[in-house]
Amino acid sequence: MTTKKLRQYKYDPDTFNRYRQERDYFNFLSGILATMPDSMSQLSKEITDITVERYDQIVRCAEEGKPFVAGYFCAAPEIYEAMGLPWYMIMATPFLAASAPYLTEDIDAAEAMGLGTDWCTACRLSLYYIEAGLTPKPWALIGLIHPCDAGNMLHQAVARNKKWRDVPIFASDPPYFEDQRGIDYYAGELRRMVAFLEEHTGAKLDLDKLREVCRETNKQYEILSEYTQLRRAHPCPHGWGVGGPQAFAATQVFQTGRPRGTKWLQQLYADAEERVKNKTGPVPKERIRYFWFDLLPFGWVFELMPWLEQEWGAVLVMEMFGLQPYTPIDLRNEETIFKGLAKRNLYDSPMIRQARGPADYFASDIARVVKDYDIDLVIWPGHMGHKDGSASTGIMREICQELKVPYIHIGLDLFDKRYTTPEECKDKLSKFFSAMGLG
């Protein structure tokens, strides 16, 4: 790898303060999980440890002057992996560390910057971290201009930000509909992304390495697909505490195409299989099987999700990030690999799949999950940033009516519990459950 003629990267230790805090927070969580011997906690611990290692790796790269980039789970992490480029998400805090104790304080600081309060909190926070010098400055940034307007504007604002104006940025342009022409176009965008990364990091993409990474991801998604089948069982073997979100972190963020991620998925599968055999679920008696159709409320997840299980016997059987429609990547040649990556990242990747294109995906995913997973209730949390989803609420409600399954739209902020408090959510859900005769 050569770094000749590349932009001189200057390490600013101050910008790592929050990043180190987050790493320490995950370390703290890992310590707690270490004291809990049950299998689910141990599965969570392994993912937490993997997360800490990535944080450490980014810090090391910065300290040693080695390239690292900012990217996204849905912007072909297979390529960063194959190029040997460590990466992190500028939305890491809201996506991964939102339960950290400083979140509310940071949201207020973002507001004080003059960022509109109806702009997605995850985007506001990310821009605040850059403005406040709290996010590691990467060698190059892969932006995201889909699935939502807020993300597009975030990355435009990042590109214009004084502190990051010298960070080269590239974002792949998403076609709207799902067809072969769109796949071909997006594959072209991914090739341009590779050229961009090569130019700005000095790293090179080796096709054999990419094939190897994709082969491993194919294995990972196959196991994940089998795991999601196990979640159809009564009772569902796992609840909200383990499953989709961690599997997402393993396959699309921290262990893309790595055998350790594959091994973790095998352990996840084995644990679920054992539980299915023993008819063990996360609660003594499963009374409601629900589909949480979004990210979990990461900012206050511990204040709502356990309550649903304990108070109502309500088990999260499926959620948006655990819904895995992945098709394997055809490894025959460069063209098939890039087209496979285009399809996976654009049409399969969670949240991107549903929110980027027409609302049909919201409807078809609900229909599929309700039927396949014997769902009693569909919850659309209605995150304040997910405008396109909330603009589809009528369609989601109608498909649920056709399927004769109750549907509730809460209206909340996944990161800021002051928007709709956990107590208000509980009240709304309790009344709805009672009215529908659930639980």
Place this chain on the structure above:
Amino acid sequence: MSTKVKSKALKEFQEATQMLVNPALQRWKDQGGRVIGCYCSYVPEEVITAAGFVPFRMRGTGSAGTDMADTCVSSINCSFVRHSLDLGLRGEYSFLDGVVWVNSCDHVRRIYDHWKRKIDTPYLRLISLPKKVDEPQVEWFREEVSLFRESMKDHFGIFVSDERLWKAIKLHNETRRLQRQLYELRKRKNPPITGVETLAVMVAGTAMPREEYNKLLKELVDELSQSSAGHSDHRARIMLIGGILDDPAYIEVIESQGGLVVTDSMCFGTRIMWKDIDEKEKDPVTALARYYIADRPSCARMFGDQPRRSAFIKDMICEFNVDGVIAERLVMCDNWTGEQFMTGEDLKEAGIPYIRLDRDYINVGAGQLRTRVQAFLEMMGR
């Protein structure tokens, strides 16, 4: 700010902003003419004109509530979407033969989903609009325009030949040229036309048969060019920037406080006419694609083009001798939230007075707006 213009053409334009089906459009319909609704200024309306139809920019004019739309969308969706969809659900858009969208924003693109499920308009199409402004995106959009042209043939049986397309491009360029002439007059120390009147002219241009509009606009421009009367009773010259604003009543409040709107960067303003489609291009479809993706002043949604947008605003400020900038946006609009923030930072660096205002699509909120504008003018020392 009282009008100095007594033009008949202007009256017709003003009338057109107050209703969906204006008299000129009604006459067109009565003669069997067809009309296609366009949900964004990025719909290549030249294709519609070339097919012999009138492109009509979708609005929520006359909406009294959003009860029906609220069963489809939520309270975090913008009021333009709720009002215009509500009108559609109530059958107020039954005069349309088709509606065309692009994936403008998270709110508008969902109207397409609801419309196709609930409203019986014969022809519906969503054109996939790139979010970047580079060559691969021009090529993608060229194919999209070609497919749009083919779909018009498939549905209506009308083949839009290259010859017809060039004719339509020339006609629309003529509109743009006349509109720029009108704006040129606003550079005068005492502009002969207010912001309220100009918005009416611009909105009417999206709601009338094109030839008729151009004829009336030429009359108006000639009349104003020859007149020496102008507005001298203002406290400051204002530039307005934002997304969809089709209600002159909003500008009326600003101008009532002495802020004369002399230019803009708006969907019903300079962004749709400051540049022409290149008539020297060999292929009309390529000419359209290049214009919409790369050449015209871009919308906030276009990634990578913010520096050019900011430069455009600064150029306008100089050209029109602007004293201060008012940025308006519909509540819940993420595109304009981000853009307002970035523009504000850029103008702060340039030392240009700037204020950000939130609004509702139908209710002007005159009291609050008046107070904010007063404070802004005072802050400028005007």
